[in-house]
Amino acid sequence: ALRAKVLKVVQGDDNTQFFHMIANGKHRKKKIIQLEQDEGTIIGHENLKAYISSYYKQLFGH
Incomplete structure (x- = not known):
């Protein structure tokens, strides 16, 4: 499923670091x-x- 234009990734995948950067960035925007x-x-x-x-x-x- 797509959420905010980022594909769902499986933990341990090569994209894990990217996924966390996106998630943390969204948290920072709301603060x-x-x-x-x-x-x-x-x-x-x-x-x-x-x-x-x-x-x-x-x-x-x-």
Whole structure:
């Protein structure tokens, strides 16, 4: 079966390294590394988590 234009590969195959590079690249694309706001750039997982949590608490209430 095709998934995102990459053929399904069998583990141990010559394409295993290629398959893992594709899978890791997709994971990296989905990850938010930093946010640029009027207050400045927010970097780091814990800082992002705190900023996003406070944003939605202000937006929707506790």
